[in-house]
Amino acid sequence: MITLSSDFGTPYPAAMKGVMLQRTDARLVDVAHDFPRQDVRTAAFWLREVLPYFPPATHLVVVDPGVGTDRNALVVRAGDHTLVGPDNGVLRPAARRLAADETGVETYLIDEREIGPVEPTTPTDSTADSSEHRSPRSTTFHGRDVFAPAAAAVHDADIDSLGSLECLEPGTAAVDLQLPAAELEDDRAIGEVLVVDGFGNAITNVPGAFLDGRERVMANGRAVPVGTTFAAVPVGERLATVGSHGYVELDVNQGRGDEAFGLEPGDRVVLEPAPGGDD
Amino acid sequence: MITLSSDFGTPYPAAMKGVMLQRTDARLVDVAHDFPRQDVRTAAFWLREVLPYFPPATHLVVVDPGVGTDRNALVVRAGDHTLVGPDNGVLRPAARRLAADETGVETYLIDEREIGPVEPTTPTDSTADSSEHRSPRSTTFHGRDVFAPAAAAVHDADIDSLGSLECLEPGTAAVDLQLPAAELEDDRAIGEVLVVDGFGNAITNVPGAFLDGRERVMANGRAVPVGTTFAAVPVGERLATVGSHGYVELDVNQGRGDEAFGLEPGDRVVLEPAPGGDD
Amino acid sequence: MITLSSDFGTPYPAAMKGVMLQRTDARLVDVAHDFPRQDVRTAAFWLREVLPYFPPATHLVVVDPGVGTDRNALVVRAGDHTLVGPDNGVLRPAARRLAADETGVETYLIDEREIGPVEPTTPTDSTADSSEHRSPRSTTFHGRDVFAPAAAAVHDADIDSLGSLECLEPGTAAVDLQLPAAELEDDRAIGEVLVVDGFGNAITNVPGAFLDGRERVMANGRAVPVGTTFAAVPVGERLATVGSHGYVELDVNQGRGDEAFGLEPGDRVVLEPAPGGDD
Incomplete structure (x- = not known):
């Protein structure tokens, strides 16, 4: 099972679903795609509150104001769950909750160079509608081109076997986000x-x-x-x-x-x- | 197959889905989650018009302005369909349509005491993000804590065998709702x-x-x-x-x-x- | 796999899903149901950009300002994909992209007379809530009564065997839509x-x-x-x-x-x- 969360509205999440369904038969479940735009904190709150009600699953999360910058792309293991998303803190509160505590959270870096370009199913274009340039990987839609294929990969394979993802060991500092306590x-x-x-x-x-x-x-x-x-x-x-x-x-x-x-x-x-x- | 209808917007329906997917492999199909807030009549109309197009299914319906009060929680059998939701009339017009007539509608009361608290998958919390109090059953989100587990239970089991639900026999007066006739x-x-x-x-x-x-x-x-x-x-x-x-x-x-x-x-x-x- | 795209909002797409699920076990995936109302061009753009990311699938598309008129209903084969929708051009840009070029697009007419009326599961009504007239096929909701059953049919069967659809050979002029080029x-x-x-x-x-x-x-x-x-x-x-x-x-x-x-x-x-x- 892969859940999807984003601030994309429509129809961008459908492109992520297509990319995943080319790679996996997993059940896809939407959490929300109307999180406030680029509002990492609000998304982090809701994910922390909602994801623990799911059975063990892979959770694809894309609220990503820094898309295309050198911010990292992460896979996070937390208890029986796996989260995939940008390294901006959005995954942390949910990960801590799912892992029961901070020490149970394992963080991996996704090597984006090792994720092949996401080709549409028919890459050759020859007509007027299709003549425009198409870059091998978008710099503005990593949900489709990085996170969705990574989520499909970690769903279907043992995370440690994923040479194709070249997941790196943590210790690597990841952006933290602590929701404020009263x-x-x-x-x-x-x-x-x-x-x-x-x-x-x-x-x-x-x-x-x-x-x-x-x-x-x-x-x-x-x-x-x-x-x-x-x-x-x-x-x-x-x-x-x-x-x-x-x-x-x-x-x-x-x-x-x-x-x-x-x-x-x-x-x-x-x-x-x-x-x-x-x- | 379980359909979901509510006035929740997002992301609350995802919590209901997680709860059900911990209990059943049923296909989940959204009918709508943007029914006007707490508008029982409008939801009742749309359910009556849309649900009959489905094959036999369990229909989870949560438009519930009286959540947490002593209003009952119901399971309603109507023809080959089963509806689960609050006893405020929202289920009745659809049930009559699905059962062909009033006499074909059977109503059961859900004994909420017999539905175990819905625990998130990792109930033990020890970090700052997780230290808050968590009541065993919410008084404001019965969609997640009462109706979703009940829908999963009636989907997967014969309704009469559900001691865990302690479904009671009808005759019990249920709130009716008649959409006005011209x-x-x-x-x-x-x-x-x-x-x-x-x-x-x-x-x-x-x-x-x-x-x-x-x-x-x-x-x-x-x-x-x-x-x-x-x-x-x-x-x-x-x-x-x-x-x-x-x-x-x-x-x-x-x-x-x-x-x-x-x-x-x-x-x-x-x-x-x-x-x-x-x- | 059948994807759904429309300008219906909710809950109309659920009726289409019910109709299809009475006929097929296909996975259903929403692309978007909030395309601008009756805006064929915008829907055509998004479909062209999103559908190629899907694996081979049947794509149900209903943005249909001419519903109920004599505009045709189409099934379009484009590469490994099949599109189903109204003949107003909304399918063409996506079809050209999916087929790699214009010559790879095959167009069939749906004979609406051969698609049986879509009956709700319990057609007999005898109570106050249920006494109103019900026409055998709506003139305003072909998404439910024509396109959804057609999509289910072409998903599950070889298109050429569909006598029930009486798909006609192309050459038949279909409405074209070319998104403007710079x-x-x-x-x-x-x-x-x-x-x-x-x-x-x-x-x-x-x-x-x-x-x-x-x-x-x-x-x-x-x-x-x-x-x-x-x-x-x-x-x-x-x-x-x-x-x-x-x-x-x-x-x-x-x-x-x-x-x-x-x-x-x-x-x-x-x-x-x-x-x-x-x-």
Whole structure:
């Protein structure tokens, strides 16, 4: 099984699928192709939260603002999973989660020179529609020309046998990305919004346990009820809840929490106990 | 085969797929994940129109504004098909269609206590990225933690053998949802817009037969041509036609019927004969 | 393997998938369903660029502003690939590319009368939800009722044996579509924007070789650096590069080239040498 994640929209992911299906019979499963463009941090968050629900698989990830530069291309082994993508940190949080800890993560460099040019199935062109120049490997679409063939190769073969990939041993420094942790002090949590999901839920980095035993909480100075479900408050009302990823979310029942709370990814969130009975 | 329908956008459906692929080798087919958020009626309409084109399958449906409340979780058998989703009516119109009639629909309650917590593949976390609290079952994402494992279970096993699901016998009242029927009186139809599709076609609940033998019709007081194809009128012009689901649609050739007619879902639509030759 | 391409959004493609899965076990792969509505040229461009990366497959393509008119329905053989879609030119550029040249393209007409009505799995309806009229074949959704069953048929059978399709021999004139070619004169290229991709890259029809050996180029009178990667210029800056399809693109590093250059599909683009050292 190979999962696909990117910020490509369509139809670029289809080219990656074609390239892989020329090389492997693996099941292909889309995670998302609408990650915010070139937003490594948001993609890293979602991959960390979603990939652990998959059975052992190869995960192709292409959110790659540095495509074509000398940034490395990586294969990362993490537990029973393998990740393939650019060396910009996007793979790290998921890899740590999948491997249970940092020491379980193995990183390999892909030697791009050893990945043959990705030829379309009919390379000879002789008509007007087809006369344009075609470079052997694109400098702007490594998803198709580097990462997809690498993912197909590591899916179908033992990683250590891949002379064709010339995977190199790690130790090699790879770009790290640590999603920020909230500061917890006594009864106070100082965190930030990690991402906003499609429903408008503002997902913070404050561990959900902060809400244990509380009926109300102050969020950036405003008291809101703590609910275990959106429906704990009337439609259109604000609440704090523990999201499906285990973090505190600031939400609106059947509405957009980001708009109601005025929050965007990266914004600071301070959670404090609500004064007794005070609103 | 398991189909997936939701209002989740991305990447939440991928978590449901991962959970199912840990349990089953079934083919997974997306119906849609961009149903209007928490809009049970619109999802119910589309499911009724689309699912009957599938071969016998399990259909996972999660449009669930009441997630985490005491609303039930259901498995519904309808003809050769099985539906899995929340007890808010979203499954009923499709189930009636698939079963040919109401009496052919069997409803089971899912005992959520009997569905084990959905553990990510690597439950032990020890690093900064992974230290947050993780509740055994989310109260806000039953798509991943209740419905996906239930769909995988009913796909792979005989429904009556599923002690793990402790499916209960019906008779149990399930929430019904009847999509409104148009009133037909003599030569007049009083209906409403059920949904607007992505092309902007305003799909009403008036049976297409109303247009039989008519060349023009009055729609909310305005005479429009009746066409069997969009191209029956010039580009940008209004028409009434019978859509692919058998209902009268108010359309614009290569344009948006909803905007031209000023119609939204739920709006009343009165269709009447056009005066002879009058416009 | 059957790929699917359309301008349908959701959930209409799911109905096509259901229809095919009633007839074949083929792997289904989405290319895109968000092609601009009824924009034959843009779809034709993307199909030409993406489909050659697939292994031999059947490609179902439904961008069909003339649905229900007397435009023909086609099966086109091109090299090891087969395309199925409307006779409006959308298949031609891809077919020429896949067949290596025009002479390798074989065109068959689908006799729509020979394709049985597509019945939902439970045709008998007796309840309120199900009482509406249902025509045997829609005049507005040939994707479901003509092209999907035809694609399933040609995938699973030898095309020449398909009496049920009554494929007719070509020679029959099919609608052609030639994507415009740029004019190249000495050091000047006069072309146009073919499409804008989701990143905002304005993809022209000027062959990438035009940029060979140049460090800067005048694009519609403005000097811009030539880069082999987006990151060749600072974030937010303009550049010209050779896109993954081999054409000159006008881009912004991590921004939208279409907006920065003020370009839309169809807009004229003149590329000239930049005066030495001048900006």
